[in-house]
Amino acid sequence: xxxxxxxxxxxxxxxxxxxxxxxxxxxxxxxxxxxxxxxxxxxxxxxxxxxxxxxxxxxxxxxxxxxxxxxxxxxxxxxxxxxxxxxxxxxxxxxxxxxxxxxxxxxxxxxxxxxxxxxxxxxxxxxxxxxxxxxxxxxxxxxxxxxxxxxxxxxxxxxxxxx
Amino acid sequence: xxxxxxxxxxxxxxxxxxxxxxxxxxxxxxxxxxxxxxxxxxxxxxxxxxxxxxxxxxxxxxxxxxxxxxxxxxxxxxxxxxxxxxxxxxxxxxxxxxxxxxxxxxxxxxxxxxxxxxxxxxxxxxxxxxxxxxxxxxxxxxxxxxxxxxxxxxxxxxxxxxxxxxxxxxxxxxxxxxxxxxxxxxxxxxxxxxxxxxxxxxxxxxxxxxxxxxxxxxxxxxxxxxxxxxxxxxxxxxxxxxxxxxxxxxxxxxxxxxxxxxxxxxxxxxxxxxxxxxxxxxxxxxxxxxxxxxxxxxxxxxxxxxxxxxxxxxxxxxxxxxxxxxxxxxxxxxxxx
Numbered sequence: 001x002x003x004x005x006x007x008x009x010x011x012x013x014x015x016x017x018x019x020x021x022x023x024x025x026x027x028x029x030x031x032x033x034x035x036x037x038x039x040x041x042x043x044x045x046x047x048x049x050x051x052x053x054x055x056x057x058x059x060x061x062x063x064x065x066x067x068x069x070x071x072x073x074x075x076x077x078x079x080x081x082x083x084x085x086x087x088x089x090x091x092x093x094x095x096x097x098x099x100x101x102x103x104x105x106x107x108x109x110x111x112x113x114x115x116x117x118x119x120x121x122x123x124x125x126x127x128x129x130x131x132x133x134x135x136x137x138x139x140x141x142x143x144x145x146x147x148x149x150x151x152x153x154x155x156x157x158x159x160x161x162x163x
Numbered sequence: 164x165x166x167x168x169x170x171x172x173x174x175x176x177x178x179x180x181x182x183x184x185x186x187x188x189x190x191x192x193x194x195x196x197x198x199x200x201x202x203x204x205x206x207x208x209x210x211x212x213x214x215x216x217x218x219x220x221x222x223x224x225x226x227x228x229x230x231x232x233x234x235x236x237x238x239x240x241x242x243x244x245x246x247x248x249x250x251x252x253x254x255x256x257x258x259x260x261x262x263x264x265x266x267x268x269x270x271x272x273x274x275x276x277x278x279x280x281x282x283x284x285x286x287x288x289x290x291x292x293x294x295x296x297x298x299x300x301x302x303x304x305x306x307x308x309x310x311x312x313x314x315x316x317x318x319x320x321x322x323x324x325x326x327x328x329x330x331x332x333x334x335x336x337x338x339x340x341x342x343x344x345x346x347x348x349x350x351x352x353x354x355x356x357x358x359x360x361x362x363x364x365x366x367x368x369x370x371x372x373x374x375x376x377x378x379x380x381x382x383x384x385x386x387x388x389x390x391x392x393x394x395x396x397x398x399x400x401x402x403x404x405x406x407x408x409x410x411x412x413x414x415x416x417x418x419x420x421x422x423x424x425x426x427x428x429x430x431x432x433x434x435x436x437x438x439x440x441x442x443x444x445x446x447x448x449x450x451x452x453x454x455x456x457x458x459x460x461x462x463x464x465x466x467x468x469x470x471x472x473x474x475x476x477x478x479x480x481x482x483x484x485x486x487x488x489x490x491x492x493x494x495x496x497x498x499x500x
Contacts, residue, residue: 004193011189020178029181037188044192101173120167121174134431136422138400148166157166 007047011040014057018064024117025068026075027106035071039064065118065132072110104154111135112147119144242303242329243272245367245416246336246357254354258346262314268357276301276312303329308338314351321345327352334359362439365413365461370468370495372409374426380407383492384484387472393484401432411468411495413437418447420489433489444473454482459490466497 015036023032043050043060050056105116111133118124118132130140152159164172246268255262264281271277276299301310308329313321325343329336336357343349361367375383377398384394398407402424410421410429418437421429435449446458454477459470470490475483 008189008193011192012185015185015188016183019183020181023181024174024178032181033183033188036183037192040188041192099173099176101170102177105170105174105177116170117174120171121178136401136430136432138402139432151170152166155166155169157169159166 003047003051006051007044010051010056014060015040017057018061021061021117021122022064022068024102024105024121025065025072025110025114027072031071032068035067036064038067061122062132065114065122069110069114069133072113075110100155101151104151107154108147108150112143112150115140115143116147116151242270242301242308242331242336245269245360247360248351248355248357250351250354255350258350262347262350266351267360270301270303274300274302276310278312278314280314307341310348310352312348312352314345314347321348325349325352331359364442365439365445365463365468366497367413369498370411370413371498372493372495374406374408375493376406377403380488380492384488387487387491389484389487393480394488397481397484397488402427407492409489409492409495411490422489433486454478454486457486463497466499468495468497470495 018039019029019032019036022035023029026032026035039060042063043056050059053059105113108116114133115129118129119126124132126137126140126144129144130137133140133143135143148159151157247265248268249265250263252260252263266281267279269277269279278299299310299312301308301312303309306328308327309324310327311324323344325345325348326341327338327343328341329338331337336359338352338357340349340353343352377395380398380403381391381394385391401407401422403422405425407425408423410423412419412421416436416438417434419434420432422432423429433449435447437445437447439445440458443460443462444458445461446456448456454475456476458473460473462469472483472487472491475486477483477486
């Protein structure tokens with residue numbers, strides 16, 4: 001019973017934050033909630049063990065972000081295969097809500113988008129971003145570099161190379 | 164406002180613009196009812212079967228549930244490969260029209276199953292089976308195919324074991340139901356034959372180069388038309404100081420190159436989709452990096468695979484260097500495990 005209460009408390013604290021991060025990667029509120037629910041469902045199954053970790057919130061965020069990156073990637077791939085990717089790069093969806101930064105981030109390829117969210121919103125270091133994306137640190141740095149260049153171009157900003 | 168701060172602030176505002184429904188989500192999770200919205204029609208259809216199972220009695224339910232565990236199906240078999248079928252609306256009308264469409268089934272050599280449903284049924288977190296919880300499994304011997312595959316309906320009704328006879332002939336896998344309490348699975352597996360997607364021209368599997376020194380990498384790069392200094396810079400950026408071993412993995416339409424630098428574990432360096440265009444050419448596609456598409460001439464002599472870049476659709480030279488170095492540093496040798 002105490003475990004259930006503990007999980008409920010934890011859920012109410014962490015779920016909104018996880019959904020928001022996933023939303024920035026998937027650009028879809030409904031799917032972001034579904035992905036977050038899946039991650040917390042996995043957490044619930046392992047709650048006995050994970051609740052004893054020093055940072056159980058890190059565990060569930062990691063699961064959710066990986067799922068979100070996979071989902072975003074699959075969506076991206078689907079659009080590539082349908083021949084829509086090039087158009088998406090040059091023109092973010094015109095009817096998407098939010099400000100210019102959000103629209104510009106949504107127009108990035110999935111891995112670059114995930115790298116930007118992890119770096120700017122989650123404040124993750126390059127090594128962790130690489131781990132989330134399943135690539136080397138050098139590759140993660142390339143994703144972030146390209147994303148910043150592309151964002152700067154879309155937002156008509158100047159950007160230096162330092163990450 | 165500086166660029167970095169503008170991006171941070173923009174993301175913060177976007178994140179704050181949504182309000183997650185915490186209590187509804189909590190209720191779904193603690194009630195064990197998390198489901199994708201797109202599965203709802205299928206769940207309703209199988210709900211009746213769940214009720215029947217409960218009526219049939221606890222022992223029957225326990226037996227079926229135990230069959231759903233990895234121990235229930237031993238694993239592996241002679242049918243490993245990828246298959247595809249298209250279900251027409253008329254074939255699925257009695258169960259759920261949501262099942263209509265093209266399904267892909269991957270039977271892995273380790274006995275696990277991955278199912279890709281039609282677009283309209285795509286889960287938000289990947290294939291229906293194989294992610295989260297116990298993996299779906301299959302077992303095939305000379306005449307019998309058994310699986311605890313859950314076609315998008317995790318829960319009591321399809322958390323059971325289905326038994327089929329099978330026949331693989333002329334590139335088509337046909338399954339006939341022996342016993343299966345799960346109507347959705349029966350329909351999915353046996354309503355129509357499955358087409359074998361294996362392409363013998365470039366078999367799926369794992370191909371490795373063996374360890375390559377930096378000198379070898381530089382020379383191979385030069386032979387492929389690259390600048391040696393650029394090649395060395397690339398490999399050092401990947402963490403290589405002495406040697407590298409490259410692995411090419413072809414699996415379920417996915418093309419993945421892994422790098423093991425200086426004897427360390429494999430790290431994914433490139434992944435995308437591939438399609439064999441003809442007896443000589445394979446095309447790879449990747450959305451997330453600077454090279455959206457590349458084509459290679461391939462030649463498979465026995466187990467030795469040689470790749471030569473035919474065209475690269477990259478934003479700049481760095482992408483071309485990367486792809487060339489990863490694919491043309493040495494022949495890949497097919498591994499047989």
